[in-house]
Amino acid sequence: MPGADDCWTDHRLLISRLNFKTQRPPRRTPDSIPHRRFDCDKLRNPQLAQNFREACERHLVDPVDQASVEDHWTTLRDAMTRAAEETIGFVSKKNQDWFDENDGTISLLIEAKRQTRLILENQPTAENKRTHKQAVADCQRGIREVQNTWWQRKAADTQNYADQRDLRRFYAATKEVFGPTRSSVGGLKDVDGATTITDSEGILSRWKSHFENLLNDQANTPNDLIRMTPQYPVRHWMSLPPSIQDFDKAIKCMKPGKAPGPDNIPLELLTHAAMLNEIPPDTPTIDLQFRMDGGVFNLARLRAKTKTTKTLLREMQYADDNANPGQTAEDLQRTATTYNTVYERFGMQVNTDKTKALIQHPPGQILPNINTTINEHTLEEVEQFSYLGSILTSTPTCKKDVENRIRAAHSAYGRLSCRVFNNHALTMATKIMVFQAIVLSTLLYACETWTLYRSDIQSLERFQQYKLRQILKIPWESHTTNVAVLNQASVTSVEATIIHHRLRWAGHVQRMEPFRLPKIMLYGELANGTRPRGAPKLRYKDQLKRTLALTNIDPSSWEQTARDRATWRRAVHHGTTAFEEKRKENEEAKRRRRR
Structure with a gap:
C-alpha cells in the first residue's frame, strides 16, 4: 500500500475459509493495568485550561465534615480525573505519523474519491470519468498538503526545542519523527x-x-560512622496533616513533565486545578585561579597575587558517576583510593570494569602508562571515552568529537531517508526544514563548547554540502558552487551556525553567577603549569576572541553588551548575518579569480 490515498481498491473480495484457534487471555488484576497518561500539553491552551477548571468545579463535591486527609484527596483526585477525561483526554502513542493526526481530513478526501468511483462503475460515462479523475487529483493534492503541513510543524517544533536547548522535548520530538x-x-x-x-x-x-x-x-557500614552522623531532632509537627501552605510549597518544588504517581495525577493537573563530607582536605586537586574583573582576554590580570581567587577542582560528580582529575599518576592513585574508601564506608562499591583511566598528554610529549588500581584491580587505560554525548580523548582537541557527531548525523539522515528525503509527496521546503531541525541539530550538538580548527569546520561543511546536494538532486557534473547550494536551500553555513551558538553561549556564561564553574573556567586558568613555546594548542578564549572580531563585536566591550540578553541577541544576530554575507562574497571572489 504505497500511500493513504490508495487505501480503497476496486478488486473483488474472495470467499475463504479460515480456522482460528482461540486462546484465553491472561488475567489482569486492576493493579496491573497501567494508567493512561493525560495529555497535559493541551493545558497550554488558555481555553482548554479554563474548561478544565470549570469541569473540576462541577465534579468537586464537598466532603463530609470531620473527613480525613485521605478522603479529601480521594474527592479531589476523582474530580480532576473526570474533568481531565472530559476536556484534555489522554496521550496517544509516541510514534505518530502524519496520517494519525489528520485521520478525519484524509477520510473525507478518500470518501469523496470513492463516491466518484462508485458512480463511474454504475454509470461509465465520459463526464463521470472526468469527475473521478478530478476527484483522484484533488485527493492526492489534499493528502500531500496535509503531509507537508504535518512535517513542517514537526520540523518547526523540533527546531524550536533545539534552539532553546530543551533536550527532553527535543529527543521526544525526534523519537516521534524517527518512528517506532x-x-x-x-x-x-x-x-x-x-x-x-x-x-x-x-x-x-x-x-x-x-x-x-x-x-x-x-x-x-560501621557503627561508629553512624554514630558520627549528626542526628536531627525529632520533628513531631511532620506527623500533622499538611496545610494549604505546605501543599502550595510542595507543588512549587515539583518539576513538570514527570511521570505521575499511583493516583495518575500529574503535576500539571494539580497546578491548573488549584554524602557527608568525608573527603580529607589533603586529597589531590586541580588548582584554578580566576579573576572576574579586567576582561576575559586580559590574561595579565591573573598574575596578580592578591586580587586573584583560587578554587579547587577535586571531583565532578554527576548522578552515579564521578570524574576524578589528577596532575600526576600519584595524585590520581591517591584520589581513587580515597573515594573508594569513602564509598565502601557507606556500603557502596566502585564498578572497576566500567571505571577507566584517561591520560591527556601535553603537546609534543607522550607520557608513560600509569597503573591506577582500585581494590587490587588495575584500571584499563583508554585513548578516548564517551560521556554525556561527547568524546573525551587523550589529545586536547575536538577532532574525535566532531567525527562522532558526523556519524550520528549520518544515522539520523539515514533513518529519515525513506520517510522524508526520498518521499516524492513532500515539497523541497519541507525536506529542508526537517534536515535543519533533525540532522543539523544532531550534527551540531554541543558545538558552542567546541574549540575547532579549520580542518574540523571543513569536515562539518562537507557533510552539510553532501546531504544538501542529495536532497536538492544536484549532480557533481553540474559544477554548482557551495554558495549556490546554500542559496538554493536557503540554509546558513555550518561555520556561521557554530559562531551563532558560540556567541550565545558566551553571553549566557557571562551572565552567570561568579561561583558557577563555567564562568570560573572562562575567566580563569590553571594555577600550575606553563604553555609551551611556539604555536600552542588553540584555547576557547582564543577562538572566542577571533569570533568576536569576525562578527564586528568589540572584544573589549562585549561583556557590557552581553549583560543585557536582548541587546546581546540582536548583536549576535546582526554579526552572524554580516559574517555570512562577507563569507559568500569571499567565496565568489575566489571563484572568479580561479577562472
Whole structure:
C-alpha cells in the first residue's frame, strides 16, 4: 500500500475459509493495568485550561465534615480525573505519523474519491470519468498538503526545542519523527562471563539471580560512622496533616513533565486545578585561579597575587558517576583510593570494569602508562571515552568529537531517508526544514563548547554540502558552487551556525553567577603549569576572541553588551548575518579569480 490515498481498491473480495484457534487471555488484576497518561500539553491552551477548571468545579463535591486527609484527596483526585477525561483526554502513542493526526481530513478526501468511483462503475460515462479523475487529483493534492503541513510543524517544533536547548522535548520530538524501532533482546552473559544466554527463560533467571545477589547484599557500614552522623531532632509537627501552605510549597518544588504517581495525577493537573563530607582536605586537586574583573582576554590580570581567587577542582560528580582529575599518576592513585574508601564506608562499591583511566598528554610529549588500581584491580587505560554525548580523548582537541557527531548525523539522515528525503509527496521546503531541525541539530550538538580548527569546520561543511546536494538532486557534473547550494536551500553555513551558538553561549556564561564553574573556567586558568613555546594548542578564549572580531563585536566591550540578553541577541544576530554575507562574497571572489 504505497500511500493513504490508495487505501480503497476496486478488486473483488474472495470467499475463504479460515480456522482460528482461540486462546484465553491472561488475567489482569486492576493493579496491573497501567494508567493512561493525560495529555497535559493541551493545558497550554488558555481555553482548554479554563474548561478544565470549570469541569473540576462541577465534579468537586464537598466532603463530609470531620473527613480525613485521605478522603479529601480521594474527592479531589476523582474530580480532576473526570474533568481531565472530559476536556484534555489522554496521550496517544509516541510514534505518530502524519496520517494519525489528520485521520478525519484524509477520510473525507478518500470518501469523496470513492463516491466518484462508485458512480463511474454504475454509470461509465465520459463526464463521470472526468469527475473521478478530478476527484483522484484533488485527493492526492489534499493528502500531500496535509503531509507537508504535518512535517513542517514537526520540523518547526523540533527546531524550536533545539534552539532553546530543551533536550527532553527535543529527543521526544525526534523519537516521534524517527518512528517506532524494533525491540530486540540481546544475549546475556552467565555468571562466569564465558557463556552467552539467548533463551528468554534463561535471561529472566539470570536477571533474577543478579538482583537477588545485589539487593540482598549486607551493608558493612560501621557503627561508629553512624554514630558520627549528626542526628536531627525529632520533628513531631511532620506527623500533622499538611496545610494549604505546605501543599502550595510542595507543588512549587515539583518539576513538570514527570511521570505521575499511583493516583495518575500529574503535576500539571494539580497546578491548573488549584554524602557527608568525608573527603580529607589533603586529597589531590586541580588548582584554578580566576579573576572576574579586567576582561576575559586580559590574561595579565591573573598574575596578580592578591586580587586573584583560587578554587579547587577535586571531583565532578554527576548522578552515579564521578570524574576524578589528577596532575600526576600519584595524585590520581591517591584520589581513587580515597573515594573508594569513602564509598565502601557507606556500603557502596566502585564498578572497576566500567571505571577507566584517561591520560591527556601535553603537546609534543607522550607520557608513560600509569597503573591506577582500585581494590587490587588495575584500571584499563583508554585513548578516548564517551560521556554525556561527547568524546573525551587523550589529545586536547575536538577532532574525535566532531567525527562522532558526523556519524550520528549520518544515522539520523539515514533513518529519515525513506520517510522524508526520498518521499516524492513532500515539497523541497519541507525536506529542508526537517534536515535543519533533525540532522543539523544532531550534527551540531554541543558545538558552542567546541574549540575547532579549520580542518574540523571543513569536515562539518562537507557533510552539510553532501546531504544538501542529495536532497536538492544536484549532480557533481553540474559544477554548482557551495554558495549556490546554500542559496538554493536557503540554509546558513555550518561555520556561521557554530559562531551563532558560540556567541550565545558566551553571553549566557557571562551572565552567570561568579561561583558557577563555567564562568570560573572562562575567566580563569590553571594555577600550575606553563604553555609551551611556539604555536600552542588553540584555547576557547582564543577562538572566542577571533569570533568576536569576525562578527564586528568589540572584544573589549562585549561583556557590557552581553549583560543585557536582548541587546546581546540582536548583536549576535546582526554579526552572524554580516559574517555570512562577507563569507559568500569571499567565496565568489575566489571563484572568479580561479577562472
